[in-house]
Amino acid sequence: MATTSSSPYDILEEKKTANDYSLRVAYRRKILEYKEDRLRSPRTRKITAENFRLICRAYETVSDYDKRDTYLKSDKWTSNIPVSKYTIQQLAAEPELFQELKNSLQKATLKEINSKDSNTRQTPLYCAARVGNPEAVKYLTEQGAEPDIAQRTGSSALHAGSFFGHADIVRCLLECGANYTIENSSNNTAEKEAYDDAVKNTFTDLKMTPFVQMAAHQLDWLKTNFDDTKYHIDKQYYALRQTLLHCASKKGYLDCVSWLIEERSANLDIVDVNLNSALHLAAYGGHDSVVEYLLNRGANPLLLNKWCTTAEDEGSFHGDKITKLFESMRTKDMFKMAANGINWWFKYYFEKRSPDAVNQDGTSLLYVACRCGRTSVVEWLLDKNANPNVKLATESGSTPLHSAVYYGHIAVVDLLLSHGADIHIENNFHTLAFNDAQNDDMRQHLEKYRANLKDKKLIDVHLYSDGAKAGNAPLAELKLSYNAKYNDLVEAMPESLRAQYPCFSIARRPLNFDDDKTTVLSAAYCARCGSSRFIELPICLTAHERKRYGNAGHVLRPNLPANNxxxxxxxxxxxxxxxxxxxxxxxxxxxxxxxxxxxxxxxxxxxxxxxxxxxxxxxxxxxxxxxxxxxxxxxxxxxxxxxxxxxxxxxxxxxxxxxxxxxxxxxxxxxxxxxxxxxxxxxxxxxxxxHVDIIPSQLTLPPDLFLRATNGKLLYNRDIPVPCRCLKIRDHNEVVFPHIAYHGTDIKVIASILMDGLVMASTVVSSGYRVCPPPNHISRQAEVFGIKDFANGIFVTPSIHYCSDPAYAVTFTHDDERLIVVLECAVKNTFGRFPSTVTTYTAHEGDNLKEIEWRLTNTADIDILSVLFIPVVKSKEEEAKLRAKKLGDRPK
The missing domain is CATH 2.60.220 (Chondroitinase Ac; Chain A, domain 3)
Known part of the structure; x- marks a missing residue:
């Protein structure tokens, strides 16, 4: 664009004597004209990109005190700057240069993203908000731009969006956590400077939401009004999908964080759209008091965000104040952790220590947990192959079983026995553990165990209620013989349950005892979705007051033949x-x-x-x-x-x-x-x-639960529907199941799904876990799209991208990759088609957002064909290096 003979005041249509406020109003008028003009077709536009560029140069000249003084003395000003010489602020201020802004920020550090002009102290986000550039505002906030940074007059980006009349920008900034209570040097909040009713109404509407109030540190408002909002405490808000705990942690509001966790039981480890937990955001912000609090409450420090960094990585660039907190947690006395029952410490911080470690007194870690009755710690140690029979290196020479029996911890005794604890070991006083019982409850429990051994009742069966309201604990834990049949099952039940629950199912597939010769084991095998003959105990059944699911269409497989x-x-x-x-x-x-x-x-x-x-x-x-x-x-x-x-x-x-x-x-x-x-x-x-390691340490399956599909290979590469590795489960029966759909999930539940199929909400699967929708998702009994109890269904989608959204698919790490796992399914013509329930999902080519969710109400109408492992990060190490570079030059 050529230089112009017009003065900057002429271009802004303002007098040279105009004060700063009048110049701001003149610039606003030009911006709003340009914004409206951009809605017209290119042929009829009056303000071209070049015209607006000239307006920007004019306002830069008169709003920058040094440039204005130079102009008034010399009558000269710079009306044209090559785009290649633009600052990030200048790129952000021109909407039609958005792609150039993105290109310039591809490898930018946080310091550059939040950089301030040397004179005006304006950030790129402030400049983008001022001109109403929504693409730039969204992109900058995603890259880590802080919305509350003040410029020369104390105004924030929110002030700019409000004063210059951009209701959409105000909404975007509030939804990203901007603090609406900040005042500028004129003692005005952004709301007070609202240009018109549209901006005022945006403030009014959003101030009714807990997230905006949390961002403004309005704890009293939250305490008074939260219940009336009817939001779940773990609701994920807006495009960033951050919870109230995310918001409070990122802002460093320790009082809000403690209220959310202690008074409202907020989930510590929900992740946002960038896979950041609250701990990530607290560490990123350098809020050491919040980090310390979250660590002491059991926040997971091992989670990786989308950049493959942990919370400790995110906080490491604030010096050592954050890293020292993580290190102090790792070096806690594990024997005290065991005695106090801090089970999450073992999950996150035990690392490569030995589960058979002993303290200076010769007492094993397992013994300490057993003595104190810390069931969850005992279970964790035993699952890590702690020796249940190790004797104390002390005068007594007792085992963990001696300790659990003596102190009356029945649940701990059962865990030890199920993991191979030896009841015949004598301590140094020649006493067996079973002789150490100190109360009648323990004595009766041990006698029952002896009787089961004598009668060879070795088959464990756990009975659960059909309704989630009954809780997750089993109604009864039974011991049966190998050949136990229906009558034996009923007879083993507590007397109070026998008449009430005469019918049984496994993962909502009814057990058939029509043949008097049918054993409990064979009935469970015939009813299961997975055809594996390898059965893990305990068998987890659901007990019913009457026959259920008999008309669901499940096909029972035949009994296996007898074997000699x-x-x-x-x-x-x-x-x-x-x-x-x-x-x-x-x-x-x-x-x-x-x-x-x-x-x-x-x-x-x-x-x-x-x-x-x-x-x-x-x-x-x-x-x-x-x-x-x-x-x-x-x-x-x-x-x-x-x-x-x-x-x-x-x-x-x-x-x-x-x-x-x-x-x-x-x-x-x-x-x-x-x-x-x-x-x-x-x-x-x-x-x-x-068992076959599909993904070592992540997914192991019985060897008869899948097909070795391509040349005997375990996994083979596919390019359709996206590049991935595939584990084939079965061939596609196109006649019965004509449609292909996808279901994103967590690799931790794949083995259970393949054994039990995709199940309805509240179902107890064969592992004993009750499958329920996350509490911050659509809840049971809620009516959605005219369907009562909409969440009581199985949901798949024809879109591989929709099911890969973080709302459904959980990332995991294997070698140097980050991946998600998706089930490829075939379904019958019995599904309903519904719009997207993920409001922040962006449609991909071929997506129909009005029919993207398929809901089925019959578990027999879906067949799992393959498990797809889809890479989302090719190199975790390289991604983390890029993140480290971005964080390394952090603004002061």
Missing amino acids: ANKLLEKFKCSKLTMKMTPSNVSQSFSDTNLTFTFPSNCADKDVVINVEYIMSPDVNTTNLPGCICLFQAFYGARNHLTAMPTVVLNNQPNSILYNLVPSSFYWFTYRTRNTRLISIGETLHAFIR
Whole structure:
């Protein structure tokens, strides 16, 4: 654009004697004219981009005191600047240069994004808000621009949007957390400087929302009015999807943070659109008191945001005040944490410590947790393979079981026993743990355990209520024999439940006991969605007052044929291991190249000979046992007997799982605790099965639960519907299930979904977990789109992008990648089509937002075809480096 002979005052249509306020009004008039003119077609526009550029240069000259003085003295001013020489502020002030602004900020640091003009102290966000540039305002806030930074006169970007008449900008800034109570040097809030009713009404409307009040630190308003708003405390607001806790943490409002958590039970670990938790935002803001509070309340420090950084990473650029808080949490005394039952500390900070660690007194970590009755810590340690039989290196020589029994912690006793605790170990006073019971409740509980062992009731069944209102705990925990049938199941129930609950289902698939010979195990196998013959105990059933789900269309699979274990072994040339036990008050181990048996102390009162026959890597076509590494059976010698069973380990095969064959059947069961103690000697066949690591440490599946689809490969690459890796579950039956749809989820629940199918809300799945919608999503019983209890359905979508939204798909890390997991499903013609319920979702090509959610009300109308692993970050390390560079040059 050529220079002009007009003065800056002529261009703004204002006198040279005009004061600062009059010049601002003149600039506003020009901006609003330009804003309205941009709505016209290009042919009829009066104010071109070049014209507006000249207006911007004119106002820069008269609003910058130094430039104005120079102009008044010399009558010269700069009316034209090459775009290549523009500052970020100048790019932000011209809406038609938005792409140039984005390009200039691709690698910008936070200091550059929030930079202030040397004279006017205006930030790029202030300049974008002043001219009503919504694209730039949105982009700058996404890049970390702070809305509350004051310019020379104390005004913020919110003041600029309000004074210059941009209601949309005011809305955007308030929704991003701008503080409406900030006053400028004229003692005016942004609302007080509102240009017109549209701006005033925007303030009025948004000040009724808790998020805007939280951003303004209006805790008294929240305490008084929050319940009347009818919002959930964990509601995610606006485009950034931040909760009130996000907002308070980012602002550093410790009083608000503590109120939200202590008084309103706000969820600590919900993540926003950038996958930031409240801890991320507190650390990012350098608010050490909030960081310390959140850490002490159990906020998860391991979460990665979209830039693959932890909260500690985000705070590390404030010096060491933030990192020292994380380090002090990592170095807490783990024995005190165990004694106090701080289970989240173990989950987040235990790292590579040994679960069998002992303190200076010779007391193990597990013993401390058992003595104090810290059930969740005990469970965590046992799941990390803590030894339940380790004796104190003290005078007593007691085990964790001794401690749990003595102090009356029944739930802890059950955990220890289920993980292989040995009831025959004597302490140094020659006392068995079961003899240490101090009250009748414990004595009766232990007697019941002994009776179950004697009667060989080894099948655990947990019964749950059908309604979520009953809570997540089981109604009853039962012990049944191998061949328990319907009557045995009912008889084992507490008397108060028998008449009330005569019917049962597993993950809303009814159990069929029409045949009197049907066992509980076979009924569960036939009803399950997944066809795996490998059954994990306990079996989690739902009890009903009457028959339910019988007309849902589920197809029961046939019973597996009976099996003769001895004949199966006869088909192979077996290896043999002979073990000669002697009475001993210490444990005894026997092993060969493949197997190691360890017998507990005091398990034999005379010499006992035990023979083992086994085969390694048996032919799968003969055994029909995919994944079997070792098949074996143990036998007593004549008239031999043990009072306790040994544990058995398959040498150098840490990922193998011990299964037991149900006599006279082909059902194999194991325990979720991965207990490797034999259930019996001489009565059944045992097998070590290698479960398949689909994504190591993330997803492991029984080997008969999926198809090896392409040339025997576990995962194969696909480009449709997006580039991904695919695990094929089954072939597509296009006649019955003609439509393809997708379901984004969390990799942690994939194994459960493949075993139980996609289920309705409030369903208890076979792992014992009750599936409920997140409390901040559409709640049960709520009417949406004219559907009562809209949330009581299964939701899929024809859009791979919609189901990949963070509202549905949870990211996870594998190697150096960040990925999401999506189920590819086939569905029948029974679904309803509904609009998007994710208000911040941006449509992709082919999306129809009016019909993007498909809702099904019958679990049998959906078939899972494949599991798709979709990369969202190719290199976590590189992404974190880019983030570090952005954060490294942080503004003071």
